[in-house]
Amino acid sequence: MRQVQAPQDPPAKAFALPKDPTQRAWVAIQRFGPALLERVETRLKTAGFPALEWYDVLWAIEREGPLRQRDLAGHMLVARYSISRLIDRMEAEGYVSRRECPEDGRGQMIHATTAGLKLRKAMWVVYSKAMRDALAPLTEKEALQLAALLEKLA
Amino acid sequence: MRQVQAPQDPPAKAFALPKDPTQRAWVAIQRFGPALLERVETRLKTAGFPALEWYDVLWAIEREGPLRQRDLAGHMLVARYSISRLIDRMEAEGYVSRRECPEDGRGQMIHATTAGLKLRKAMWVVYSKAMRDALAPLTEKEALQLAALLEKLA
DNA sequence: GGTGTATTGTTGCACTTGCAACGAATACCC
DNA sequence: GGGTATTCGTTGCAAGTGCAACAATACACC
Structure with missing residues (x-):
């Protein structure tokens, strides 16, 4: 996770928002996206759970059946060596197995x-709640809008 | 930066998008946001430049004058120890000085x-171009919308 | 078939990160 | 004032990361 929220303090300072629409969107993506992610990850971590990636791996496998590392990397947009080592750790904890x-x-x-x-x-249980809380400021319609806009950028 | 795009391959696989609006927004934030960031960072890196954080530090100082680490951390939503070491590196390269x-x-x-x-x-020069390219799929209006939605989540 | 190229997963290395603890300085509060 | 709590910046350590190189396998093409 590209970390960005301060784990130590919640400083909460005002930002100078650029006027240019593109720049303003960029700043928002760069700042608030990662901050949001971190908020959710922190909830998981304080509940004693591993990082989101672990969830993503397990969920991908549960949905689609056993997968190759290559496909996991594709799903998660992560480098192959990251997956390799992630699987190492998850296997060591007994959550997945290589065959x-x-x-x-x-x-x-x-x-x-x-x-x-x-x-x-x-x-x-923890994840879904944290996710909902993080996105609570948005109505359903706005959430869909946000999703659509981001998907356009993929 | 929470890395997420594969530096080695561009796999480009289809995703199963959840129907629930909140979940769909979350997936978009989790996946495409970081991927976008990485695309821009890669452009900087291949141009021989340091990471975006360096830019952020320099730009904050240029706008507001000399700053304390505390304030830099506040601006960038980063932990204090991250700033401390970031300044270490930047100082070693001669781009900033502590007084x-x-x-x-x-x-x-x-x-x-x-x-x-x-x-x-x-x-x-490189950054602005990369940013614009990354956000090119959006109209100005959409960019503003996206910014507004993300700002609501802060 | 045989040869050259591409893909898959792994690993050594250097570097970065998070966590927890620390010393120094300040703020609070009576 | 004096004592306690808080803030600021730093650092040792363990863990995670990117990069480049690697062996093994598959594929393309003649």
Whole structure:
């Protein structure tokens, strides 16, 4: 997570917002996006849960079945070596397991263990609440608008 | 920066977008925001420039005059220790200097050097272009909308 | 088939980050 | 004033990250 919110203090200072629309949008993306993410991650962490990426991996596997690292990287927009090490850690904790990939000797299928499925469910309780709180200032309509605008940028 | 775009490959896979407006907005913020940031940072990096934070520090000082680390942290929504080490690095490269703070013995005023001002200007050439390209899919009106929505979440 | 190229996942290294603790200085409060 | 709490900036340590290189496998093409 590109960290951006101060974990130590909540300084809350006023910002000089640029007048130019593009710049103003950029500043908002650069500042408030990451700050928002961090707010949610902090909730997870203080609840004793691992980072969001762990959730993302487990959820992707739960939705689509065992996946290759390549596909996980694709889903999460993360570099391959990041996934490799993330899986290392998750495997060490017993949440996923690597098994060989039948149709490609290089690859491997990442499976979720029972503990993994359980972890994802438990995380969702905290995660969904934190997410909703973070987006509470927006109406449903605004949330959709925001999503649409960001999707346009992908 | 919470990295999220794959520096090695541009996989470009389709995503399953949630139907729930809040969740959809959240996914967009979590995925596309960081990906956008990374796109711009990559442009800076390949042009041989340091990361965006350096720009932010220099620009804040240029706008408001010498600042304390506390205030820089406030502006950038970053932890104090991050600023401390960031200033370490920037000082080592000769872009800023620490001077004592007259009215608070704990603090220090961070000044930009001539090289620092020059660096910021040079970075802006690349930065502004990259920013505009990244936000090109949006009209001015949409950019303003996006900014307003994100500001609501701060 | 055989040869050259591309992809997949891993790893050594240097660097950055978060956390917790710290010393120094200030602010508060009676 | 004097004592306590708070703030500011720093730092040791463990953990995470990007980069570049790697071995192994797959693919393309003749």
